[in-house]
Amino acid sequence: MGFYLNSTSAFSLYKSEIKKPYFVDKTMLLKELFPMVAAGNSHICITRPRRFGKTMAANMIGAFFGKGNEAGNIFDSLNISEVSGYAENLNHYNMIYIDFSKNNEDSDSYQEYIDTIKELLREDLHQAYSQIVFREKGSVTEDFTRIFNQTGDRFIFVLDEWDCIFHKKYITDTDKHRYISFLNTLLKDQPYVQFTYMTGILPIAKYSSGSELNMFAEFTMVNQSMFSQYFGFTDEEVDRLFDKYLENCKQQKLLPCVTRDGLRQWYNGYQTKSGVRVYNPRSVVFALQFNNLGNYWTSAGPYDEIFYYIEHNVADVRDDLALMAAGEAVPAKVQEYASTSMNLATKDEIFSAMVVYGFLSYGDGKVSIPNRELMEKFDEMLLKEPSLGYVYRLAKESDKMLAATLAGDTKTMEKILGYVHDTEVPILSYNHETELSAIVNLVYLSARDQYRIEREEKAGIGYVDFIFYPEDKKADCMILELKVDHTPEEAIQQIKEKRYALKFKGKIGDDDPYTGRILAVGIGYDKKKKNHQCKIEVL
Incomplete structure (x- = not known):
């Protein structure tokens, strides 16, 4: 078991999640992946706002498919255990799991950042396949190819927070192109790739020009309905969690301070491509766990995180902000490829970024403030920014x-x-x-x-x-x-x-x-x- 290869990290993290009182079983996502894994050389990328369960899903996939751990004691009691193909896929594959947000956080340059990842990958491969003679100055791709040619082994790649590098202060446009080239070389048309599952906030299309990463099928909240039910909580799931919450309060002799309607007002309102409205999962869980309706998702960043997107073009969005603060939805042309947080010029680009990052919801050609949790932050901004x-x-x-x-x-x-x-x-x-x-x-x-x-x-x-x-x-x-x-x-x-x-x-x-x-x-x-x-x- 190495740092990235068949590590215990994903298994340990997911195991801790299923023990929590307000765990929601999303394992049927695995059923959707079985055919892709079986086909080989398949690549998907699922992007969602932060705190929408992306990392939990990635940990689940790593724990289920990876050879590094015996995970039957976790999954045997979950929904996926009843599905055809369960036993054949459980802990059957070599797994490369990389969380790009947790690598070399002290690096001062892109080169230092990516070199650390490459070095750790090569160390894992050399240790696991010590019988193979690797070239001392070879590349990661070369090492994977040698392994496949000599053993026939293939790998599942789970890449979490793929876009984390784009938020680093030191990153340049040249670095972004080099990073995309790294992913392209590592994954595209490589015989050792069984399957790639990638997650993040930003869509690939923003950064991948031409054919660089066109092997990925991309699933966002706005453009694809597939996988929508696995990210965010549905009404039915929140109903079940609320019933569990009431039972927990009864057992602990606590006065319930959270209402079912309160959960809907505070945390619902994000619309998927299929028209289903979903809740912010982190906030729902925290509200039930702490017996209090409050602002949990946006507590990680103050209102100025919202203002960041509009400050360079206040005049263009001011009227629409007033209408959205009144609870209205306003027309917008949301194009997710225009969602980088830098150089936002037009109103549509600004609203596109705010949809991707979860500050606005989009549906039926209009954007709106999704719920009270976000409305509070917009209110705070309206009361503190004279430039409005x-x-x-x-x-x-x-x-x-x-x-x-x-x-x-x-x-x-x-x-x-x-x-x-x-x-x-x-x-x-x-x-x-x-x-x-x-x-x-x-x-x-x-x-x-x-x-x-x-x-x-x-x-x-x-x-x-x-x-x-x-x-x-x-x-x-x-x-x-x-x-x-x-x-x-x-x-x-x-x-x-x-x-x-x-x-x-x-x-x-x-x-x-x-x-x-x-x-x-x-x-x-x-x-x-x-x-x-x-x-x-x-x-």
């Missing part, structure tokens, strides 16, 4: 707007809305409901810290424009209705007639009802006078 112009100015008024609403101070509310109008906000034409809703979202941005805000939700016998559900059920609830060329009194009347307040009345036996005031908030806008009027009543 009018969007920043509106967001900064949101503390005053919420305080005025709770205090029934309609004059201050009207003054703030007037200020909003007078800033000549580009999207403030009020010709479309989405534009008006975007403004309301921005002027109540800070309310998201205390409220779950739902737009156009079914309530009573109709659909209300906005409902503000307080996180603290003793706090005031708010129902907000917007009217153009109608009075706020008419908005209040609609709230009453359609009985929107029933959303807060609770159900019989509800042991945690809303007990605060229910505020009916009517906002009217007069197109001719170009002014706003507000009215608040306690229901």
